[in-house]
Amino acid sequence: MIRIVPLIMVMYIVSYLDRVNVGFASVTMNADLGLSATAYGVGAGLFFVGYVLLEVPSNLVLRRVGARRWLARIMVTWGLVAAAMSMVHNEWSFYTLRVLLGIAEAGFVPGVVFFLTLWFPRDVRGRVTGAFLMGIPFAVVLGAPLSAGLIQFGTETLGVQGWRFMFLAEGIPAVALGVAVLFLLPDRPETVNWLSVEESTALNRKLAEENEFAESHGLGTVAAAFKDWRVYVVAAFGFAANIGGYALSFFLPQVITGLSATFGTRFSLMQTALITAIPYSAAAVAIWFVGKNSDRTGERMVHIAVPLALGAVAVGIALYLPSTIAVIVAISIAAAGSYAIIPIFWQLPPRFLTDAAAATGMGIIASLANIAGFISPYITGALKDATGDFKTGMWFVSGVMILAAALAASVARRPEFARLRPGTQPPSRGQL
Numbered sequence: 001m002i003r004i005v006p007l008i009m010v011m012y013i014v015s016y017l018d019r020v021n022v023g024f025a026s027v028t029m030n031a032d033l034g035l036s037a038t039a040y041g042v043g044a045g046l047f048f049v050g051y052v053l054l055e056v057p058s059n060l061v062l063r064r065v066g067a068r069r070w071l072a073r074i075m076v077t078w079g080l081v082a083a084a085m086s087m088v089h090n091e092w093s094f095y096t097l098r099v100l101l102g103i104a105e106a107g108f109v110p111g112v113v114f115f116l117t118l119w120f121p122r123d124v125r126g127r128v129t130g131a132f133l134m135g136i137p138f139a140v141v142l143g144a145p146l147s148a149g150l151i152q153f154g155t156e157t158l159g160v161q162g163w164r165f166m167f168l169a170e171g172i173p174a175v176a177l178g179v180a181v182l183f184l185l186p187d188r189p190e191t192v193n194w195l196s197v198e199e200s201t202a203l204n205r206k207l208a209e210e211n212e213f214a215e216s217h218g219l220g221t222v223a224a225a226f227k228d229w230r231v232y233v234v235a236a237f238g239f240a241a242n243i244g245g246y247a248l249s250f251f252l253p254q255v256i257t258g259l260s261a262t263f264g265t266r267f268s269l270m271q272t273a274l275i276t277a278i279p280y281s282a283a284a285v286a287i288w289f290v291g292k293n294s295d296r297t298g299e300r301m302v303h304i305a306v307p308l309a310l311g312a313v314a315v316g317i318a319l320y321l322p323s324t325i326a327v328i329v330a331i332s333i334a335a336a337g338s339y340a341i342i343p344i345f346w347q348l349p350p351r352f353l354t355d356a357a358a359a360t361g362m363g364i365i366a367s368l369a370n371i372a373g374f375i376s377p378y379i380t381g382a383l384k385d386a387t388g389d390f391k392t393g394m395w396f397v398s399g400v401m402i403l404a405a406a407l408a409a410s411v412a413r414r415p416e417f418a419r420l421r422p423g424t425q426p427p428s429r430g431q432l
Contacts, residue, residue, distance in 0.1 A: 003194065004119060005131045007184055008112055011075065012135025014174050015108055017143040018082035019047065019101070020246075021170055024147035024273065025163035032161055035091060041381020043094045044246075045374035050103030052370050056363035058107025059114060060222075063359040066188075067115040071108065072181040078104035079174025085167035110366040113346050114359050118188055121206050122350065123295060130291030130343035136245070137280035137287065137339060144280075146170075148273035211354040225360035230352055233411060237304055237345040238369025240404030244311055244338030246376040247397045248279065248331065255319075255331075255390055278328055279335035286336035291343040300348060301412035304341045308405035311337020316398035319391045337401070352416050372400075 022029075022044055030040050062070040081101045088094045112132060120128045147166050154165025186192045189200040225231055256272050267275065286307065294303040314333035321327050346362075353361040380393035411417050 001120075001128060001131075004186070005128060007181070008115075008132050009135050009138075011071070011177060011181065012109075012112070012132055013139045013142065014177055015075070015078065015105060016136050016139035017147075017170055018078060018174055019105065020139070021143060021147050021166065022085070022098075024144060024151070024276075025166060027272065028151065028161070029088075029163045032163070033088065033090060033094065035094070037381040037384040038378075039091055039381075041377040041379075041384075043091070043098050044377040044381075046095050046098040047102040048370045048373035050099050051106045051373070052102075052367045054103060054106035055110060055367040055370070056360055059110050059359045059363035059366075060356070062107060062111045062114065063356065067111060067118075068182060068185045068187050071111060071115075071185065072178045074105060074108050074111070075174050075178030075181060078108075079171050079176075079178060080104075081171075082174060083168050083171025085171070086164040088164075088167075107363065107366075110359075110362040114362050117350055117358060118207070119203075121203075122210050122347070125350075126291045126295040126343055126347050127288070129346050130287045133339070133343050134284050134287050136342070137282075137284035137335070140280035141277040141284065143170075144273035144276045145270065148270045152270065210350070222356050222360045225353055225357040225364060228352065228357075228361065230416060231349065231361045231364050232368070233407065234345050234348050235365045235368035236407055237308075237341060237404055238365055239372045240308055240401045241338050241341050241345070242369050242372035243376045243400045244315060244334060244397050246373050247315075247380050247393065248335055248338070275328060279332040282332040283335040283339040286340035287343060290340040294344050294347070300344050301408050301417050303344045305405045305408035305412070307337040307340040308401045308408065309337075311335075312398045312401035312405065315394050315401070319389070319394055348417065 026035075026040055026044075029035070030037075035043070058070070058074075078101060081097060081104045085097050085101070088097060113129060116125060116128055116132070147170070150166040150169050151162030154160050154162035156162075158165060189195055189203045192200075195203070256267060256275050290303055290307060294300055311334045314330045314337065318327050318330035318334060321330055345365075349361045349365065350358060376397065379396055380390065383393040383396065384390055386392075
């Protein structure tokens with residue numbers, strides 16, 4: 001964990017910041033480029049077109065060439081495209097670079113999740129995945145004031161449009177980190193010198209025992225992943241989490257800025273950034289403790305249904321509350337509910353998929369889940385233009401999350417989704 005988790009966490013912080021820093025830029029960029037809320041929402045969501053289409057192929061390539069080489073390639077290319085966002089000059093160049101950024105980053109998250117199945121047994125994988133995915137809230141907690149500071153520095157000191165300088169400055173670290181990954185990220189236990197032969201053999205034996213069930217029933221092929229209905233159930237959980245998460249990521253700075261009209265409180269760009277960090281701090285805490293408790297109990301579905309239901313209620317009522325503080329508290333609950341389930345649902349596919357099917361299934365799940373990354377900002381932006389505020393868009397987000405919570409509750413007693421105590425094996429084929 002010490003040798004692997006901090007590195008992949010830093011990788012995801014850089015990745016996610018380059019994906020969502022357009023939300024910080026939008027406060028001034030939209031006016032500079034003449035973008036409506038709908039046009040901005042389309043551009044923010046177009047990231048996911050190439051991302052969705054290439055998730056499965058990317059994960060299959062990663063399985064063939066190794067995580068170290070492929071993740072390094074992903075990081076270098078997305079860093080170059082992220083930096084190129086500084087050259088956006090109109091609506092169509094904005095759209096084009098967002099599509100290219102999605103193509104460059106495709107396969108990163110499911111690739112890392114698949115990589116973790118090669119290193120960590122099931123009993124600890126939830127908290128390890130949670131530690132990796134804490135890069136999401138940390139990217140905002142750290143990135144919000146960083147992005148605001150870079151925008152201000154570019155505007156006030158360099159005399160340029162600050163959001164352009166921000167894109168350039170935040171894209172370069174991904175390229176450098178991608179080069180470092182080639183030297184720092186290990187592919188498999190047997191390829192490192194800091195494990196003895198006995199240690200790597202014991203670890204691989206443990207992982208092989210966990211995979212034995214799926215392998216013995218032919219659940220290791222690419223075709224098996226596409227045919228398995230459980231893949232699509234897990235994807236639905238990811239879709240709901242992303243509907244909530246991306247609505248907040250892309251529009252929260254604008255929502256906070258809009259509170260000034262409601263409550264007469266005006267925020268500077270830096271104050272907006274710092275307030276934006278509050279819900280993501282709550283999300284970071286929720287990711288860690290929900291993932292840890294889920295590992296401890298071996299229970300997954302309650303740990304999906306309850307956070308989604310709480311988040312759905314919170315996001316639905318947030319903009320009707322009577323004060324800025326109350327709104328931020330509700331949005332914090334919504335963020336915690338959306339993000340807390342992400343490391344949990346990623347633990348489900350290895351129960352019934354292995355080998356090529358695991359790589360494929362995780363790619364399918366990531367692809368379908370990330371369709372929400374287009375739908376969420378587009379619908380939220382379009383409803384904002386149509387109604388004049390974000391309330392209707394938040395009710396849409398709430399509805400999707402509550403439906404997914406109901407789905408989790410409905411399948412909770414099926415053997416493949418039921419509580420699995422640490423140290424026990426998945427159910428037999430007959431039970432499934």
